[in-house]
Amino acid sequence: MWVRDARPEDSAALAEIFWRAVREGLSPYSEAARTAWVPRRPPAEDFARRLDGLETVVAEADGIAGFMTMDPQGFLELAYVLPARRGQGVADRLYLVLESRARARRLPALTARASRMARRFLARHGWQVVAPDPVIRAGVVLDRDAMRKALPPRHRATARAAGPAAGIFENPCRHRAVAAR
Numbered sequence: 001m002w003v004r005d006a007r008p009e010d011s012a013a014l015a016e017i018f019w020r021a022v023r024e025g026l027s028p029y030s031e032a033a034r035t036a037w038v039p040r041r042p043p044a045e046d047f048a049r050r051l052d053g054l055e056t057v058v059a060e061a062d063g064i065a066g067f068m069t070m071d072p073q074g075f076l077e078l079a080y081v082l083p084a085r086r087g088q089g090v091a092d093r094l095y096l097v098l099e100s101r102a103r104a105r106r107l108p109a110l111t112a113r114a115s116r117m118a119r120r121f122l123a124r125h126g127w128q129v130v131a132p133d134p135v136i137r138a139g140v141v142l143d144r145d146a147m148r149k150a151l152p153p154r155h156r157a158t159a160r161a162a163g164p165a166a167g168i169f170e171n172p173c174r175h176r177a178v179a180a181r
Contacts, residue, residue: 001090003097006056006067008048013064014056015047018080021066025083028116029142036140054078057097059090068094074102074151076112079121091121099125103151110149115142122147 006014022038029037042050054069054077066081068091076098081090102110113133114122123129126149133146 001059001061001065001088001093003057003059003093006051006058010056010058010064010067011048011051012044014051014058014067014080015042015044017064017067017082018042018047018078020082021080025086033140033142036138037142039138051078055098055101057094059094061085061090066090066094068098070098070102070110074107074110076110079118092125095121095125099149099151103154106153107151109151112147114145114147116144119145119147122149125149 019038019041023034027034051069054071056067056069056078058067059065059081065085065088067078068076068080069078070076076095079091079094099110110127112118112122112127113135114127119129127147128149130146130148133144135142135144
């Protein structure tokens, strides 16, 4: 399995994964809640517009197994994995790519509005619930939480700070005597 950036031609597959992830397989949501959440299969063109402006990564393994999106401010908007691929590390790989990109951009935090399923996943990755954030769709209340993960800067020892006495970046061969022939 590998992770790559989504391409425009992926939108039909991503729309299908979204549909199937919500409507099929085990879920803590009732059938009525799932229908209210996603009442119909989204057309590829509509889904492509939904992804516009979002950084989208996909996991490939015999086709696309899942995808995750993040906006420029570090808001995780969508995270969906095919039901048959759940529990195989797909979401973990997608998430780690987006978190590393957020850290590289020095974002102070990541945020999300997490479904019941996403809440457990994000908590495993160090996220905290900020507040309940239910949403009503088609008259049905869908439980979700506002969540956040701080991304403090990581401090690394550098050659300048640690110096050669610490052995960092020192070439051990430099001190070896070379016999003249």
